[in-house]
Amino acid sequence: MGKTLYEKVFESHTVRRLDSGQYQVLVGLHLLHEVTSPQAFAMLREAGLKALYPNRSYAVCDHVIPTQNRSRPFADPLAEEMIAELEKNCRDFHVHYFAPEYGEQGVIHVIGPEKGLTQPGMTICCGDSHTATHGAFGAVAMGIGTSQVRDVLASQTLPLAKLAVRRVEVNGKLRPGVYAKDLVLYLINRLGVQGGVGYAYEYAGEAFEKLSMEGRMTVCNMAIEGGALCGYINPDATTYQYLKGRPYAPKPHAWEQAQAYWDSIRSDADAEYQDRVQFRAEDIAPMVTWGINPGQSVRIDGRIPELSSFSAQERPMVQEALDYMGFEPGTRVRGQKIDVAFIGSCTNGRFSDFEEVARLLQKTGRKVAPGVRALAVPGSQQVHRKLVESGYHKIFTDAGFEFREAGCSMCLAMNPDKLQGKELCASSSNRNFKGRQGSTRGRTLLMSPVMVAAAAVAGEVVDARDLFDIAKEEEEV
Numbered sequence: 001m002g003k004t005l006y007e008k009v010f011e012s013h014t015v016r017r018l019d020s021g022q023y024q025v026l027v028g029l030h031l032l033h034e035v036t037s038p039q040a041f042a043m044l045r046e047a048g049l050k051a052l053y054p055n056r057s058y059a060v061c062d063h064v065i066p067t068q069n070r071s072r073p074f075a076d077p078l079a080e081e082m083i084a085e086l087e088k089n090c091r092d093f094h095v096h097y098f099a100p101e102y103g104e105q106g107v108i109h110v111i112g113p114e115k116g117l118t119q120p121g122m123t124i125c126c127g128d129s130h131t132a133t134h135g136a137f138g139a140v141a142m143g144i145g146t147s148q149v150r151d152v153l154a155s156q157t158l159p160l161a162k163l164a165v166r167r168v169e170v171n172g173k174l175r176p177g178v179y180a181k182d183l184v185l186y187l188i189n190r191l192g193v194q195g196g197v198g199y200a201y202e203y204a205g206e207a208f209e210k211l212s213m214e215g216r217m218t219v220c221n222m223a224i225e226g227g228a229l230c231g232y233i234n235p236d237a238t239t240y241q242y243l244k245g246r247p248y249a250p251k252p253h254a255w256e257q258a259q260a261y262w263d264s265i266r267s268d269a270d271a272e273y274q275d276r277v278q279f280r281a282e283d284i285a286p287m288v289t290w291g292i293n294p295g296q297s298v299r300i301d302g303r304i305p306e307l308s309s310f311s312a313q314e315r316p317m318v319q320e321a322l323d324y325m326g327f328e329p330g331t332r333v334r335g336q337k338i339d340v341a342f343i344g345s346c347t348n349g350r351f352s353d354f355e356e357v358a359r360l361l362q363k364t365g366r367k368v369a370p371g372v373r374a375l376a377v378p379g380s381q382q383v384h385r386k387l388v389e390s391g392y393h394k395i396f397t398d399a400g401f402e403f404r405e406a407g408c409s410m411c412l413a414m415n416p417d418k419l420q421g422k423e424l425c426a427s428s429s430n431r432n433f434k435g436r437q438g439s440t441r442g443r444t445l446l447m448s449p450v451m452v453a454a455a456a457v458a459g460e461v462v463d464a465r466d467l468f469d470i471a472k473e474e475e476e477v
């Protein structure tokens with residue numbers, strides 16, 4: 001019987017089995033940011049310990065950094081303090097820091113892949129839930145807590161339980177106007193926000209194989225929203241092409257050997273899975289969330305479900321979501337008026353996300369509706385530079401978007417980018433939890449960047465395929 005990529009990578013990084021039944025696992029790449037690392041460094045100092053392998057850790061500031069005025073000290077003294085502390089910790093513990101001053105900053109899960117640090121067959125950890133993003137390369141990548149950040153710094157290892165593997169297969173081609181974000185929102189809707197607990201998700205089938213690396217990152221980024229600690233896609237030619245030439249990717253003389261290893265860790269054809277599920281790509285339409293978790297979503301042409309369609313156990317949570325969002329069951333999500341549109345985050349803040357929106361804005365000459373505040377926030381300074389060099393940033397600003405500096409921005413709003421009061425935000429981020437975007441009453445509708453742009457233009461939730469004539473494009477092809 002063959003093995004899955006997860007088993008191969010987990011086993012090859014296992015140092016020993018622990019008495020607890022867990023395994024001590026070597027961490028190949030450790031990513032750090034300003035929010036979950038200060039206490040970990042403080043604990044290391046207190047214990048008189050050094051970082052054991054500092055060259056396996058890399059840090060950025062992303063959550064609290066402002067996306068407008070970045071002159072130091074920052075206007076927010078807490079942001080200044082947190083970033084200054086990260087800078088000091090990186091200096092003291094000899095951890096490489098990708099500094100904004102050198103144009104290297106961005107959201108940690110955008111930076112790792114962009115630099116070529118994220119590679120197939122690695123074990124990757126970060127004190128951040130969306131570390132699953134890196135699974136797009138065929139890595140076993142997961143979020144950890146602050147005390148685990150300390151443990152990884154001190155020992156480069158973690159005690160981990162071995163997960164079961166569910167093969168999530170989506171066959172066929174996504175229809176025009178349906179993107180990676182719709183695919184993952186659909187899967188979370190079908191499998192549930194707790195459905196992946198105890199599993200690593202192996203995403204397989206033509207729908208994933210056809211995605212770009214950036215699309216694959218969008219999918220894996222949200223594995224955790226479906227309860228799976230990690231999600232991955234077996235590496236292939238798309239992966240290798242993306243990695244080649246990136247600063248930390250293997251150099252030409254070592255490439256062949258690296259690729260042979262990466263090929264060897266792909267799941268075997270006869271691998272055994274603890275569970276398998278199958279879906280058809282053609283069944284997927286643009287998705288929009290209506291509730292307070294990423295599984296509470298509906299197709300753009302659908303209606304907010306009736307309470308009676310849920311089990312008795314689920315109903316209180318559904319009622320809570322409806323009350324918070326101010327939505328009536330049975331009404332359409334299409335036509336809900338929005339106040340704010342946000343394109344960015346580690347889910348959808350990469351170059352291709354903005355490129356597709358810019359293409360459609362330019363083609364149709366559409367502008368942001370009066371009264372809508374629209375933010376385009378690149379996931380990294382490199383994405384920002386590329387958007388400026390390509391002129392796409394001007395398409396955004398001409399259309400009425402605010403084009404900002406790189407950071408997490410309104411995804412979690414630990415910076416000045418916040419919703420006000422009960423504002424409703426069309427957002428390309430990954431969480432629609434209560435108060436997630438900076439106002440305790442603020443409301444989030446998750447959707448793809450193209451759907452966010454369409455909502456910004458119409459001033460309400462619409463089907464981007466109609467607004468941007470995407471169906472017509474298919475006919476022209």
Ligand code: SF4
Pocket residue numbers: 062063107108109128130345346347407408411412429430
């Ligand atoms: S963009 Fe959002 S989800 Fe991603 S790391 Fe930042 S706050 Fe977390």
